[in-house]
Amino acid sequence: MTIDIEKPLELGRAKRLKAATNDTHARLDQSIMAGKPFDSRERYGLFVKVQHQFHRDIDTLYDNPALDRLLPDLPGRRRFTLIEQDLADLGVAPLSSGQAPAFGVEADIPTALGWLYVAEGSNLGAAFLLKEAAKLGLSENFGARHLAGAPEGRGLHWRTFTAALDELELDENEEKAMVSGAEAAFRRVHGLVRQVFG
Numbered sequence: 504m505t506i507d508i509e510k511p512l513e514l515g516r517a518k519r520l521k522a523a524t525n526d527t528h529a530r531l532d533q534s535i536m537a538g539k540p541f542d543s544r545e546r547y548g549l550f551v552k553v554q555h556q557f558h559r560d561i562d563t564l565y566d567n568p569a570l571d572r573l574l575p576d577l578p579g580r581r582r583f584t585l586i587e588q589d590l591a592d593l594g595v596a597p598l599s600s601g602q603a604p605a606f607g608v609e610a611d612i613p614t615a616l617g618w619l620y621v622a623e624g625s626n627l628g629a630a631f632l633l634k635e636a637a638k639l640g641l642s643e644n645f646g647a648r649h650l651a652g653a654p655e656g657r658g659l660h661w662r663t664f665t666a667a668l669d670e671l672e673l674d675e676n677e678e679k680a681m682v683s684g685a686e687a688a689f690r691r692v693h694g695l696v697r698q699v700f701g
Contacts, residue, residue: 516678517665520620523682527689528624534693538700541635547646548595553695554649555590555597558583560605560691561622564615573612574667580623580660585648592646598699605691613677616668617684621692626653627661 514522521528540550564570565581574580590597606615629650636647643651653660673681 515665515669516671516673516681517620517668520617520668520682520685521624524621524685524689527686527693531689531693531696534696534700538696540700541632541639544593544639544641544646547636547639547641548590548593549699551586551589551593551595551646551649552598553692553699555583555586556600556695557688557692558586558622558649559597559600561615561618561688562604563606563608564610564619567608567610567615569612570610570615570619573616573671574619575663580626580664582622582626582649585651589646589648592641592648598695611680611684613673613680614684614687616671617681617686618688620668620681620685621688623661623664627657630657 540546562583565578571577630652633647633650636650641647
């Protein structure tokens with residue numbers, strides 16, 4: 504076997520998506536932490552409101568038959584109900600929004616894949632957030648259910664998702680739509696952070 508060291512190894516789709524959205528993702532992380540969501544339960548409740556609104560936007564995607572055929576255990580990855588339970592635990596009302604969720608029953612599949620990439624990636628990074636929530640007396644059973652890891656572990660859960668994403672056959676326009684979808688999802692959460700945390 505020979506390896507051409509002049510030619511860079513081609514990155515998988517998930518890694519390309521990460522590279523394409525890295526700056527947007529970093530800005531979002533900074534804005535969330537600037538809101539000091541773990542200074543108090545009240546601040547944490549604001550964070551959960553953001554999560555609630557974002558997952559409300561994408562909740563119908565978890566019932567989409569076309570997406571379910573492409574992604575493993577899609578319905579089992581849904582976190583909206585857990586977020587609603589967390590809000591109830593905290594005694595916090597969700598944001599009142601007069602606008603419809605970002606996705607209805609019908610969804611552009613490549614765009615939806617970008618949004619789901621953001622949602623799944625946030626679950627991978629939630630281990631740190633769960634540790635911080637524990638300092639507020641919250642747990643996977645109270646107030647921080649949506650931050651819990653998958654039974655098989657966060658790493659395997661993420662790798663299963665990204666492996667499926669990498670295997671999809673998408674044309675150039677669909678690839679662009681997926682990247683645009685991920686960027687739109689990051690911008691949506693960033694906008695919610697500004698709205699909720701001020």
